[in-house]
Amino acid sequence: MNANRRIRVMEIIARMNVGGPATQVMGLYRGLDRDAFDHRLYTGSVGEGESDRLRDADVPVRHVPGLHRAVSAGGDLRALAFLVQEMRDFRPDVVHTRTSKAGVLGRLASAVSGVGAARAHVYHGHLLHGYFSPAARAAYAGTERLLALMTRRLVTVGAKVRDDLLAAGIGRPEQYLVIPPGVAPEPAPPRDVARAALGLPPDAPVVAFVGRLTQIKRPDRLAATAEIVLRRFPGCRFVVCGGGELREELERRVRDARGSFAFLGWRDDVETVYAAADVVLLTSDNEGTPLSLVEAGMAGTPVVATDVGSVAEVVRDGETGLLARPDAAELAERTERLLADPALARRMGAAAKEWTTSAFGVRRLVADTEALYRSLRDPPAGGAPAGGAAR
Incomplete structure (x- = not known):
């Protein structure tokens, strides 16, 4: 193989909606060394009501017909056939897949194509907890075990995610x-400017939730936590940035406290939300390495979060934020602690900014991924490829 030519990479993701995987792809695409890598991005369509990260982006993309989040026999077969043909035409050195659906179709297409590309799949989290019935979870794990047999590298965004997958x-x-993850956030505006932009009182305590309003994120736990916090801080405002199938249900749950909530929907200027908040709250049952917490830290805002997935690899408990069990009362107690002690919140916010900026920069992500691609094209003799930020 000619080590002097550009490494051809075919990266496949199911959809480029607002979320961690799409953010990673965009940062990576913009940062890759074009002299060393011929990187092509393939993606399906976002769902109805989801924000499309590609709408105003400068990232060229090849759309895969039939590739959607939901399972569809006809659509999945169209997507598989399209990917097989693209691989035979492009002849990539590396097939790099992200998200479950793209991971299945991309790796199967690579095997069927006969091109012989090295395969790497990224787990931005996993579906082992909180998503499926026991039978469906067993089917998911079984499928991933089989796919792992045809994959050179399995990449995770955190050590806890890796350990969960190995345990399965x-x-x-x-x-x-x-x-x-690696993030290159937009500069956060001053607090007073951010609050004015969002129509928030300049001096009220503000707690922000940023993410999809879906079952795994537990918006019901957000509502229960807010109910407790509002008893002690009746002037507190809860800002909800995001959308999803449970938005209307959440709005119904907080109907009696509607004046304390601001539902913003999806926003491109999420840095404004972080800047306006005293605390960013995460209430999930399961996570990978949440970019919302990385972004909050980079904006200098402390976090209160459930200690699930690789959250503890982002939030240093007692130093850059506070972790809790998946329990509304415990989340409320930690939120109240920060609201009642602004000096503590400022210290944790400053520590969070220093930590996340050093550990989760996009340049580090690009360097790690370039090392991964090189190791996949030129693996050491007699063993699995080295390279990247193995931990």
Whole structure:
């Protein structure tokens, strides 16, 4: 193989909606060394009501017909056939897949195409907890075990995600590589400017929730936490940035406290939300390495979050924020602690900014991923490829 030519990479993601995987792809695409890599991005369509990260972006993309989040026999077969043909035409050195659906179709297409590309799949989280019935969860784990057999590298965004997958029998330890997220946020505006932009009182306590309003994120727990906090801080405002199928249900749950809530929907200027908040709250049952917490830290805002997934790899408990069990009362107690002690919140926010900026920068993500691609094209003799930020 000619080591002097550009490494051809075919990256496949199911959809470029607002979320961690799409943010990673955009930062990576913009930062890759074009002299060393011929990187092509393939994606399906976002769902109805979802924000499309590509709408105003400068990232060229090849749309895959039939590739959607939901399972569809006809659509999935169209997507598979399209990807097979693209691989035979492009002849990539590396097939790099993200998200569950793209991971299945992309790796199967690579095997069917006969091109012989090295395969890497990224787990931005997993579906082992909180998503499926026991039978469906077993089917998911079984499918991932089989796919791992045809994958050179299994990449996770955090060590806890890796450990969960290994405990489920998915892949072998030597296949895994941990590459944490990398973010290049927009500069956060001053607090008073941010609050004016969002129509928030300049001096009220503000708690922000940023994310999809879907079951795994537990908006019901957000409502229960807010109910407790409002008893002690009746002037507190809860800002909800995001959308999803449970938005209307959440609005019904907080109807009696509607004046304390601001529902913003999806916003492109999420840095304004972080800047306006005293605390960013995460209430999920399961997470990978949440970019919302990285972004909050980079904006200098402390976090209160459930200690699930790789959250503890972003939030240093007692230093850059506070962690809690998945329990509304415990989340409320920690939120109240920060609201009652602005000096503590400022210290934690400053520590969070220093930590997240050093650990989760986009340049580090690009460097780790370029090392991964090189190791996949030119693996060391007699063993699995090295490279990247193995942890």
